[in-house]
Structure formats: C-alpha cells, structure tokens
Amino acid sequence: MSKTHPVIVALGMFDGIHIGHRALLCHTCKVAKQNGWQSAVYTFYNHPKSAFGAEPKLLSTVEERRSALLALGIDNIRMETFDSSIALLSPQAFVERLLSEFDMRAVSVGFNYAFGRNRQGSAHTLQTLGEKYGFKVFVVQPITLMQETVSSTRIRELIENGQVCAASKMLCAPYSLTGIVEENRHIGASLGFPTANLKPSPDKLLPKEGVYITNVLHNACAYTGVTNIGRNPTVAGKTTTIETHILNFSQSIYGQELKVEFIERLRDETCFSNRHELAEQIKRDVNAALIWQRKKAGCRLAQCADTIV
Known part of the structure; x- marks a missing residue:
C-alpha cells in the first residue's frame, strides 16, 4: 500500500478471527476513524511455525481470514510469507521494516504479542520502540469466556477434542x-x-x-x-x-x-x-x-x- 495515508496497523496472525481478535480489530478501526487514519493489518500467509519445519493446522484459510478482516472494516491488508529472512529480524529491525512500508502512526496488538528473532520482542518492547520512532502502541487485554482466556491455541484444542460448541462461542461463529x-x-x-x-x-x-x-x-x-x-x-x-x-x-x-x-x-x-x-x-x-x-x-x-x- 502507499505511504501517503497515515495508518494504525494491527499486528498478528489472526487465525480464526476469534472474539479476542475482533475486540482488537474493532478498536483498531475505532482509533483510525477518530484520527482520520486508515486501518491496516500486517499478517502472514503461513503460520510462523511453518518456517521451522512444523506443519500447524489452521482455523482459517488465507481467503477466510481476508474476507473476515474486510467484513470487520479493515481498510488495508498486508500479507507476507513468514520465512527465515523475517524470522531472523531483531525486534527493532522488524519495526523498521513496518515503518518502511507504512506511514505508521500507531500499532495495536494483543496482550501476548511476540515478534522478532526467537520471539524476543513483546508488547512492552513495542512501546519502547514506539517512543523512539514516534508511533503510539495500543495493547488490547485478553478476552475471557467460560472462565478461559480466548486464544487460537485454545480453540484448536477444543476442536481437536470435538468440543465444537465451545469453540464456536469463542469464534463467534x-x-x-x-x-x-x-x-x-x-x-x-x-x-x-x-x-x-x-x-x-x-x-x-x-x-x-x-x-x-x-x-x-x-x-x-x-x-x-x-x-x-x-x-x-x-x-x-x-x-x-x-x-x-x-x-x-x-x-x-x-x-x-x-x-x-x-x-x-x-x-x-x-x-x-x-x-x-x-x-x-x-x-x-x-x-x-x-x-x-x-x-x-x-x-x-x-x-x-x-x-x-
């Protein structure tokens, strides 16, 4: 996308677009509207674990994710293949990569977001880098349902155990x-x-x-x-x-x-x-x-x- 539009960028895999993801994405769209920015998502075609030899099964295909993101009001979606060149980036280099692609005024992430080589970066790391490079950082707190924290990992476990009713509640579909x-x-x-x-x-x-x-x-x-x-x-x-x-x-x-x-x-x-x-x-x-x-x-x-x- 062009860097002519200021954006807030939501970061994450967003597999399944569950209710926790929806809270983050809706907050992203709200902040974009309040500031006259565009909303964007930076994500990957493949699960990061696949770059290390694993073959994780996913809750949603690329097209299902894309359709859900657009339906929630996201203006721009940037997908890349997660490979060794991205996996080896330091947290600072990863942020600099984002800044080279977006006129990034803010980012939004989940409470447990990790990035950079060996998952060295956290939401706190992003906040420190935000102060250095001049962008805001919004951290969305976890959503709980049935006394459990909603996550793609937990939903996969439920589906693998046949508990599709509980999984559907977390997916909101x-x-x-x-x-x-x-x-x-x-x-x-x-x-x-x-x-x-x-x-x-x-x-x-x-x-x-x-x-x-x-x-x-x-x-x-x-x-x-x-x-x-x-x-x-x-x-x-x-x-x-x-x-x-x-x-x-x-x-x-x-x-x-x-x-x-x-x-x-x-x-x-x-x-x-x-x-x-x-x-x-x-x-x-x-x-x-x-x-x-x-x-x-x-x-x-x-x-x-x-x-x-």
Missing part, C-alpha cells in the same frame, strides 16, 4: 470447513443416506473424528446435515473422509463448493457388526439433527413474535 464435493464409494447412498464427500483445504484443522450435527451451505441456501469425520470402519474404509448427509436434499453437487458448519458432536465413530446396524444408527443421528432443526426453527419463530410485539 460455527467452526466450518469449505471445499469441493468429490465422488467416493457411494456407501451412504447404498444405505439410504447419500452423502457429499468434502475435500477441504489441507491446511485446515479437522474436528475430532466422529459424527456431528451440521449446518450446510450450498449456493446461498442453508440445510441441516449429519457429518461423519473418520475412516468408516464398518465398510473397511482406509482414509479419513468428511461425509455429510444433507437432509431433504437430492441435488447432484459433484464438483461444486460446499460449506459445512459444525454445530454439535453426537458420538464417536463406531465399527458396527454389519451395514444394517450402521443404517439404524444413521437413522438415529438424522433424528437428532431433525430435533435440532425444529428447535432452531422454534427459536426463529419466537424471535419473530418478540419483534412483532
């Missing part, structure tokens, strides 16, 4: 996977429950294996679904798949994009004695999803009634 529907073995259809086999981004974190009630989005329409993540042991599956039975849906959607939002975990994946037992359990899973669907519809009707009154 259901955790979701988006991808293309691919053809598979048609096992679900042979049982009377055809499924859409989803191929999400390989960088995205998968919830714990098991069966979930899901909200399914296709062509701007929402449907209730039952999603299984696992290896389908009853039918000798060998690879992990994400298969969703979409209730009251009969379209052929191979090759099309589907978004699956995880609402509630129903059970572990189970190896049944035969296909009949598997089909009977799927019926029970679908009934659980229908109950959730009716509850959701009832809540909407109650909200409409309250509005009319």
Whole structure:
C-alpha cells in the first residue's frame, strides 16, 4: 500500500478471527476513524511455525481470514510469507521494516504479542520502540469466556477434542470447513443416506473424528446435515473422509463448493457388526439433527413474535 495515508496497523496472525481478535480489530478501526487514519493489518500467509519445519493446522484459510478482516472494516491488508529472512529480524529491525512500508502512526496488538528473532520482542518492547520512532502502541487485554482466556491455541484444542460448541462461542461463529464435493464409494447412498464427500483445504484443522450435527451451505441456501469425520470402519474404509448427509436434499453437487458448519458432536465413530446396524444408527443421528432443526426453527419463530410485539 502507499505511504501517503497515515495508518494504525494491527499486528498478528489472526487465525480464526476469534472474539479476542475482533475486540482488537474493532478498536483498531475505532482509533483510525477518530484520527482520520486508515486501518491496516500486517499478517502472514503461513503460520510462523511453518518456517521451522512444523506443519500447524489452521482455523482459517488465507481467503477466510481476508474476507473476515474486510467484513470487520479493515481498510488495508498486508500479507507476507513468514520465512527465515523475517524470522531472523531483531525486534527493532522488524519495526523498521513496518515503518518502511507504512506511514505508521500507531500499532495495536494483543496482550501476548511476540515478534522478532526467537520471539524476543513483546508488547512492552513495542512501546519502547514506539517512543523512539514516534508511533503510539495500543495493547488490547485478553478476552475471557467460560472462565478461559480466548486464544487460537485454545480453540484448536477444543476442536481437536470435538468440543465444537465451545469453540464456536469463542469464534463467534460455527467452526466450518469449505471445499469441493468429490465422488467416493457411494456407501451412504447404498444405505439410504447419500452423502457429499468434502475435500477441504489441507491446511485446515479437522474436528475430532466422529459424527456431528451440521449446518450446510450450498449456493446461498442453508440445510441441516449429519457429518461423519473418520475412516468408516464398518465398510473397511482406509482414509479419513468428511461425509455429510444433507437432509431433504437430492441435488447432484459433484464438483461444486460446499460449506459445512459444525454445530454439535453426537458420538464417536463406531465399527458396527454389519451395514444394517450402521443404517439404524444413521437413522438415529438424522433424528437428532431433525430435533435440532425444529428447535432452531422454534427459536426463529419466537424471535419473530418478540419483534412483532
């Protein structure tokens, strides 16, 4: 971006854009508006740990992060690849890099922000450098929910444990996977429950294996679904798949994009004695999803009634 516009820059990975991130970003936009500046985010395409040989799974893809940042009102987004050249920068050199790219009047960071070689820099370091180079530093304090500090790390732990309801509260939205529907073995259809086999981004974190009630989005329409993540042991599956039975849906959607939002975990994946037992359990899973669907519809009707009154 051009240095002709004074900016306040929010610094961080912002994986998942959880409620803590949202507090920081909304504060960034507020300060920008109050001062006649633009709001900007400086972040990375990849997780910094990937520069050191790790392959961390993420809560959001690059495009999901970008869309969420823009939706929150951020004017400019600067993304770079985190590599060794950035990892080796001292805290001062990192700040000087930012000053060379932005007319930076202020920065905003989370309470636990770390930067520079070996994570030597902290929010306090930024404040010291701000005094030296003439920019303000805003440090946003932690957000707590359910007596826990909200963080991307904690949300990943919840999702890996199948606790998608708690994760969704911290994310301020259901955790979701988006991808293309691919053809598979048609096992679900042979049982009377055809499924859409989803191929999400390989960088995205998968919830714990098991069966979930899901909200399914296709062509701007929402449907209730039952999603299984696992290896389908009853039918000798060998690879992990994400298969969703979409209730009251009969379209052929191979090759099309589907978004699956995880609402509630129903059970572990189970190896049944035969296909009949598997089909009977799927019926029970679908009934659980229908109950959730009716509850959701009832809540909407109650909200409409309250509005009319």
